[in-house]
Amino acid sequence: MADAAKTVKNAKTAITPTRAENFPEWYQQVIKATDMAENSAVRGCYIIKPYGFAIWENVQKHLGQMIKDEDVQNAYFPLLIPLSYIAKEAKHIDGFAKECAVVTHHRLSVNDKGELGPDKDSQLTEPMIIRPTSETIIGESMHNWVQSYRDLPLKLNQWCNVMRWEMRPRIFLRTAEFLWQEGHNAFATADEADADARRMLEVYRTFLEDYMAIPGIVGVKTPDERFPGAIETYTVEAFMQDGKALQACTSHNLGQTFAKSADIKFLDKDGTQKLAWTTSWGMSTRTIGGLIMMHGDDDGMIMPPRMAPYQVAILPFIKDDADTPAIMKACDEMRAALKSAGITAQIDKTEARSSDKMWAAIKKGVPVRLEIGARELAEGKVSFTRRDLGRDGKQVADIAAAPDMVKASLEQMHTDMLAGARARMDAQIHRINSLADLRAFFAAGTMGGVKIDYALIKGSAEYENIAKEFSLSTRCLPFDAPDQVIIAKSY
Amino acid sequence: MADAAKTVKNAKTAITPTRAENFPEWYQQVIKATDMAENSAVRGCYIIKPYGFAIWENVQKHLGQMIKDEDVQNAYFPLLIPLSYIAKEAKHIDGFAKECAVVTHHRLSVNDKGELGPDKDSQLTEPMIIRPTSETIIGESMHNWVQSYRDLPLKLNQWCNVMRWEMRPRIFLRTAEFLWQEGHNAFATADEADADARRMLEVYRTFLEDYMAIPGIVGVKTPDERFPGAIETYTVEAFMQDGKALQACTSHNLGQTFAKSADIKFLDKDGTQKLAWTTSWGMSTRTIGGLIMMHGDDDGMIMPPRMAPYQVAILPFIKDDADTPAIMKACDEMRAALKSAGITAQIDKTEARSSDKMWAAIKKGVPVRLEIGARELAEGKVSFTRRDLGRDGKQVADIAAAPDMVKASLEQMHTDMLAGARARMDAQIHRINSLADLRAFFAAGTMGGVKIDYALIKGSAEYENIAKEFSLSTRCLPFDAPDQVIIAKSY
Numbered sequence: 001m002a003d004a005a006k007t008v009k010n011a012k013t014a015i016t017p018t019r020a021e022n023f024p025e026w027y028q029q030v031i032k033a034t035d036m037a038e039n040s041a042v043r044g045c046y047i048i049k050p051y052g053f054a055i056w057e058n059v060q061k062h063l064g065q066m067i068k069d070e071d072v073q074n075a076y077f078p079l080l081i082p083l084s085y086i087a088k089e090a091k092h093i094d095g096f097a098k099e100c101a102v103v104t105h106h107r108l109s110v111n112d113k114g115e116l117g118p119d120k121d122s123q124l125t126e127p128m129i130i131r132p133t134s135e136t137i138i139g140e141s142m143h144n145w146v147q148s149y150r151d152l153p154l155k156l157n158q159w160c161n162v163m164r165w166e167m168r169p170r171i172f173l174r175t176a177e178f179l180w181q182e183g184h185n186a187f188a189t190a191d192e193a194d195a196d197a198r199r200m201l202e203v204y205r206t207f208l209e210d211y212m213a214i215p216g217i218v219g220v221k222t223p224d225e226r227f228p229g230a231i232e233t234y235t236v237e238a239f240m241q242d243g244k245a246l247q248a249c250t251s252h253n254l255g256q257t258f259a260k261s262a263d264i265k266f267l268d269k270d271g272t273q274k275l276a277w278t279t280s281w282g283m284s285t286r287t288i289g290g291l292i293m294m295h296g297d298d299d300g301m302i303m304p305p306r307m308a309p310y311q312v313a314i315l316p317f318i319k320d321d322a323d324t325p326a327i328m329k330a331c332d333e334m335r336a337a338l339k340s341a342g343i344t345a346q347i348d349k350t351e352a353r354s355s356d357k358m359w360a361a362i363k364k365g366v367p368v369r370l371e372i373g374a375r376e377l378a379e380g381k382v383s384f385t386r387r388d389l390g391r392d393g394k395q396v397a398d399i400a401a402a403p404d405m406v407k408a409s410l411e412q413m414h415t416d417m418l419a420g421a422r423a424r425m426d427a428q429i430h431r432i433n434s435l436a437d438l439r440a441f442f443a444a445g446t447m448g449g450v451k452i453d454y455a456l457i458k459g460s461a462e463y464e465n466i467a468k469e470f471s472l473s474t475r476c477l478p479f480d481a482p483d484q485v486i487i488a489k490s491y
Numbered sequence: 492m493a494d495a496a497k498t499v500k501n502a503k504t505a506i507t508p509t510r511a512e513n514f515p516e517w518y519q520q521v522i523k524a525t526d527m528a529e530n531s532a533v534r535g536c537y538i539i540k541p542y543g544f545a546i547w548e549n550v551q552k553h554l555g556q557m558i559k560d561e562d563v564q565n566a567y568f569p570l571l572i573p574l575s576y577i578a579k580e581a582k583h584i585d586g587f588a589k590e591c592a593v594v595t596h597h598r599l600s601v602n603d604k605g606e607l608g609p610d611k612d613s614q615l616t617e618p619m620i621i622r623p624t625s626e627t628i629i630g631e632s633m634h635n636w637v638q639s640y641r642d643l644p645l646k647l648n649q650w651c652n653v654m655r656w657e658m659r660p661r662i663f664l665r666t667a668e669f670l671w672q673e674g675h676n677a678f679a680t681a682d683e684a685d686a687d688a689r690r691m692l693e694v695y696r697t698f699l700e701d702y703m704a705i706p707g708i709v710g711v712k713t714p715d716e717r718f719p720g721a722i723e724t725y726t727v728e729a730f731m732q733d734g735k736a737l738q739a740c741t742s743h744n745l746g747q748t749f750a751k752s753a754d755i756k757f758l759d760k761d762g763t764q765k766l767a768w769t770t771s772w773g774m775s776t777r778t779i780g781g782l783i784m785m786h787g788d789d790d791g792m793i794m795p796p797r798m799a800p801y802q803v804a805i806l807p808f809i810k811d812d813a814d815t816p817a818i819m820k821a822c823d824e825m826r827a828a829l830k831s832a833g834i835t836a837q838i839d840k841t842e843a844r845s846s847d848k849m850w851a852a853i854k855k856g857v858p859v860r861l862e863i864g865a866r867e868l869a870e871g872k873v874s875f876t877r878r879d880l881g882r883d884g885k886q887v888a889d890i891a892a893a894p895d896m897v898k899a900s901l902e903q904m905h906t907d908m909l910a911g912a913r914a915r916m917d918a919q920i921h922r923i924n925s926l927a928d929l930r931a932f933f934a935a936g937t938m939g940g941v942k943i944d945y946a947l948i949k950g951s952a953e954y955e956n957i958a959k960e961f962s963l964s965t966r967c968l969p970f971d972a973p974d975q976v977i978i979a980k981s982y
Contacts (some may be wrong), residue, residue: 040628041576042569042619047632050564050647057565073541074548078533079621079652079668080592085532086599087607101571101619102596102609106656108589108620114577118593118618127609128533128592129599130570130621137531141538156541161570161652165597175571220504 007107013298027172030292034301035362037248044169044176048285048331052172052362054309055177055288060159062306063181063207063283070203072155072183077137080128080163089229089261099165101130102202103204124458130163134251135254135280139186139262146268146276149188153196157183157265172289173246173491180284186264186276192276194232197253200281201234204249212287213304213417214238214294215425216248219476219488222454226282231255237475237486239428240293244448245475245488246292251281267378291490294421297309302387304417305410312338312345312384312406314359317354317373330372334382334402341403343410345370367413368406386413388420429486435462438487442470449475449488457485504789505854510828513783514733519662521647524854525792528662535660535667539776543663545800546779547670549630551650553797554672554774561694561868563646563674568628570652576627580720580752590656592621592667620653626720626745626771629675630753632637637767639758640679644687644894648674663780664737664982677755677767681746684768685723688744691772692725695740703778704795704908705729705785706916707739710967713945718771728966728977730919731784734938734980736966740780742772776845785912792856793879795908803829803836803875804852804899808845808864808880821863825873825893834901836861851973854877854911859897877904879911881973920977926953929978934963940966940979948976 015033019026022464031037036052048056068074107122133135138156139314146154159181166174183200187193201218208214216236226233230252238248256275264276295302305311314334316327331347338345346366348357354373361369370384382402385394386409397405416446428448434456441450454477457463467473467487475486494763506524520526527543539547559565571594598613609871622628629647632807638644641837654668674691678684692709699705707727717724721743747766749755751919805825807818822838829836837857839848845864852860861875873893878887879902888896919939923929924946932941945968948954958964958978966977 041573041631042568042571042628043571045571047569048567050566053566056567073544076539076545076547076670078531078536078538079654080533080536082532083599083607090607098599098610101594101600102599102613103621104595104609105618106590108574108591108593116574116581118595119589122593127596130594137533156858157778163570179567194969223759226962283535 003376004248014300014359015296015298019241019296020297026296026298027289029295030296030363031171034365036288036292036301037267039171042176046171046175048179051309052288055096055291055307056285057284058211058307058309059287060105060181062211065205066158066203066207067157067181067183070155070199072157072185074158074422075156076140076158076160077131077134079131079265081131081137083127083129085140086101089136089258099164100132101163103128103130106149109404123321124151126178130460131136131160132162132164133280133282134158134160134182135184135258135278136262139258139264139278141260142184142186142264142276143262143276146186146264146266147361149269152186152188152266152276152408153192155183155185158270170289172292173286175285178285180282182282183280185279186259186277187467188266188268188274188276192281193255194253197232197234197251197281200279201236201249201251204251204281204283207283208248208287211304211306213291213306213414213421214248214287215406215418215422217425217429217476217478218480219478219486220482221250221476222474222485225474225476226253227252230258231252231257235476237488238290239425239449240290240491241424242430243292243449243489244451245490246286246290246293247424247475247490249281249283252279254278262329286491293491295417296365300363303365303367303393303418305367305414308344308365308367310344310366311410312343312368312370313364313366314338314345314347315354315357315361315369316347316349316372317357317371317376319374323374323377326377327374330377330399332372333409334399338405338406341384341407343403343407365412370402370406384409388417392427413458435460435466438463439466439469442466442472442489449486451481451484451486453476454483454485456470457487502519505850505904506787506789509789510511510732510787516665517787517789518780518784521787521792521854525856527727527779527783527792527900532666537662537668539670542800543779546782546798547776549702549798549800550674550774550778553702554694555650557694557698558648558672558674561646561674561690563648564739566647567649567651568625568632570622572625573630574618574620576631577620579628580749581629590658591623592654592656594619594621621725622651623653623655624771624773625649625651625653625673626675626749627753629767630749630755633675633677633750633755633767633769634753635763637677638753638960640760643677643679643757643767644683645677646674647676648672656680656710661780663783668778670946671773671777673773674771676770677750678769679757679765679767681757681768684746685744686769688723688725691770692727692740692742695772695774698774698907699727699729699739699778702795702797702906703782703785704797704912705739705778705781706913707967708910708916708920708967709971710969710977711973711974712741712967716965718743718745720745720748722748724790726967728979729785730779730916730940730979731781731982732787732915732941733784734919734979736815736940736977736981737777737781737784738966738981739778740772740774743770744892745769747773749938784982788854788976791854793908794858795858796858796890796905799856799858801835801837801857802901803834803859804848804855804857805829805836806839806845806848806852806860806862806918807840808837808848808862808867810865814865814868818863818870820867825861825863827889828894829897834894834897834898837899849955858901860895861897875900879904879908926951926957929954930957930960933957933963933980942972942975942977945974945976948978 105118107119109119216238221233232253596609598610600610707729714726
């Protein structure tokens with residue numbers, strides 16, 4: 001929140017409150033101002049509106065291709081999971097989440113009082129739950145499909161909705177229903193499974209940096225933070241502008257836990273039956289929440305160019321109605337020229353005032369605003385502004401040269417946003433050397449997280465006290481410093 | 492089933508039984524042989540395996556773009572619908588389907604007997620149902636979002652899963668859970684809504700012909716076959732090889748039915764409050780079932796080239812192990828050359844015998860098989876075969892010229908498949924002139940459907956008897972002959 005700290009209190013900003021004043025409320029207001037999503041009448045469930053859903057479509061497109069490039073095949077498994085599958089899994093795994101939507105009837109009927117309700121005669125012999133994740137049901141298929149070492153590796157992925165009955169839902173970040181992709185791979189050996197879990201994490205890290213401009217700390221979870229049943233959980237921990245960590249994705253080495261509960265066995269080359277080794281890995285719509293808290297400012301959202309629903313807002317600035325046809329024609333031509341250059345653009349065709357058009361594009365975080373008015377047309381020029389350079393930084397281009405210049409600007413903007421985010425993250429992680437310093441750091445309300453020798457906190461009752469007092473958790477042991485641990489507040 | 496009729500009984504075919512012997516069982520066996528989908532442990536729910544899901548991804552890609560080109564925006568609405576929404580809708584609409592999955596609890600717990608089950612303390616105050624379709628919940632959002640005529644038209648679409656508790660499920664054709672897209676548009680006037688419902692039907696017709704090579708009869712449903720609440724339901728009725736009709740998609744003019752129940756009002760230009768007019772339109776995974784029954788033959792599936800998971804099967808034919816490196820190198824190069832030409836290809840790298848590789852590709856319906864062996868390499872040639880030309884029709888091409896020749900073959904194959912399907916359909920629809928002929932047609936077990944003057948069957952008790960006796964229904968009044976009606980058995 002280095003930028004936010006500079007903001008003079010009560011200065012005019014497009015979003016009220018500012019990040020410094022009230023970060024959680026600022027987050028809600030940005031979602032409202034951008035029109036990305038809103039509450040629904042269903043507790044904990046949200047409506048993802050077109051401007052928010054377009055971001056998810058970009059995740060599906062780009063991350064989807066990267067997953068396919070890893071020779072993973074997309075498929076689709078049932079939404080409902082029989083209770084017996086969960087019971088079987090529960091035997092193997094402590095800490096299984098039991099807050100879930102339970103389906104018990106298959107018909108509605110009108111009762112004696114004339115009220116519509118579940119029909120008593122339609123009660124299911126076996127209740128089913130809406131998938132909170134699909135290890136059990138995909139494990140059942142792997143049990144059927146895997147016979148021999150020739151059937152391995154088996155790499156599957158699905159893009160779908162899942163549901164967990166969250167007690168304190170928060171839009172994008174923690175919702176009852178959410179969208180995600182869940183990958184489920186099976187291997188013949190322990191080494192292959194661990195290498196796969198790490199490789200898929202690297203796919204996520206690359207996607208987060210190259211598309212979302214989100215840097216993070218890449219590492220492994222401490223045992224208490226692992227996915228139930230996993231032998232290792234790998235994560236990318238991103239630091240939001242308020243200093244809290246957000247787990248942007250996870251990749252699990254599940255060892256043989258799920259292979260045991262689903263009985264995934266294969267005949268190996270040596271003629272013996274062996275249990276397979278599995279992994280699972282996922283990224284969800286919660287990452288859109290991270291995108292907002294990573295990149296937004298006090299005027300609204302700033303979209304990283306490769307994730308933006310559209311990259312350029314073309315703003316017709318009309319002072320005299322007589323100019324309208326010529327200006328609109330120039331806007332259409334510019335949109336076509338940008339499209340030819342591989343740039344997505346939208347023309348603001350509303351009757352709003354020029355300044356309102358500008359502010360609408362600013363709040364939505366459109367990467368580049370491009371203005372076309374009568375004066376520009378007369379001079380054969382347009383002016384354009386990068387959203388991340390604040391309210392200034394306007395550039396002027398000859399109309400013919402604009403697409404190439406905008407393209408270069410978008411590329412530079414991505415690079416700058418990633419570098420800026422990385423610099424903020426580096427400033428947010430503080431190396432400390434004692435539990436006393438740990439307490440002092442959070443007691444002082446310092447923004448960010450700490451990096452401390454893992455040996456100092458492992459099994460320490462004093463650490464547990466501090467963690468409880470300040471709502472801290474271990475985020476990961478970084479791959480590049482595995483004897484240390486990152487500790488922070490988190491989403 | 493003109494082709495099937497020619498098949499000599501007990502001739503060797505890759506699929507047993509043949510279409511002529513037992514069409515429903517042939518359908519199941521093609522799905523098994525192609526590895527498109529399979530049963531799950533959840534009643535009425537199926538697993539769409541990678542080869543089947545790739546077809547759905549092609550629907551999402553191509554139909555998805557066509558929907559966007561209509562200025563429809565994608566969004567995402569909650570899976571669960573509160574019972575009160577359904578009750579409100581039920582008041583307005585007769586015939587509302589009540590077979591649906593009802594969620595009544597939000598937690599699992601272990602009871603006194605040590606069994607896992609719904610936690611009694613977690614019963615929901617208001618039960619919810621898993622969406623069978625989303626008119627009610629999207630209507631609620633339209634109520635919130637539409638204030639003025641400036642907010643119209645409002646055009647929304649979502650790709651999602653829905654659930655209906657089907658009593659007699661059948662893979663792809665009638666399943667408890669299925670995937671679809673559902674579009675929901677709102678307009679200021681009745682005329683715009685009707686034009687929209689017709690335009691979206693035309694989008695479907697174009698998609699079905701241009702991508703799936705499925706021709707159909709385009710028309711409007713009779714009142715008894717309308718979607719509950721619709722004032723008109725438009726449809727494309729495709730005729731399968733066994734002469735039964737399959738509704739490939741529907742587009743509904745909902746009039747003000749849902750605008751009334753959800754209270755979707757707007758302030759019009761004239762200063763008065765008016766109710767909006769809405770449409771909805773959908774295509775689902777059931778269309779994949781139609782693709783199989785339209786195009787498969789007694790050797791398996793025949794994929795229309797634009798919907799195929801991959802268009803070319805590259806088959807390395809290895810007689811001498813010493814040739815393996817050179818042949819595999821040539822296969823990799825061919826795959827790259829095809830990719831450059833915009834053609835998707837997969838190399839069969841299994842250790843199967845050449846004839847087994849060929850039959851695997853035939854059963855899966857890969858549009859073109861391309862063989863590369865030592866002799867071909869020595870001669871600088873490859874041979875390739877179109878799947879739809881039966882077991883013959885092999886062409887030989889210089890290696891460098893192969894991609895262009897394959898591309899032309901794929902284009903021609905689409906054209907031929909569509910023309911063939913249309914000729915079959917035309918032969919399946921018989922113009923008749925009396926109820927006596929109607930009875931005679933179906934009593935004789937004639938394959939296909941009939942076209943008869945609508946006035947002859949409208950309100951006719953005799954027609955109702957015939958329809959009941961032979962399980963017939965009216966499929967549509969064709970746009971090009973609106974005083975006539977198509978009658979057939981159907982899926």
